[in-house]
Amino acid sequence: MQEVLKGFVLLHVDLTDPAAGSPASKTAEKFGVRSIPDLRILAPDGSQKQLVDSREAADLVVELKKALGK
DSSP states (O other), rough: OOOHTTTTTOOOOOOOSTTTTSHHHHHHHTTOSSSOOOOOETTTTTTEEEEEEEOSSHHHHHHHHHHTTT
């Protein structure tokens, strides 16, 4: 897992502030986040590249490698 993650810049966004108009609610709305945790792979321009549905480590590694084109 650690080796695969070297190909990514990791970003944690706190989406727990439900106040309308807050940065958290705007970000959640932009990406359609419905529940937490939510894992997405973004392109360098900030657009969504892939929504990750995996909950098992082995499946997550497969999805991350796919996103890297490996």
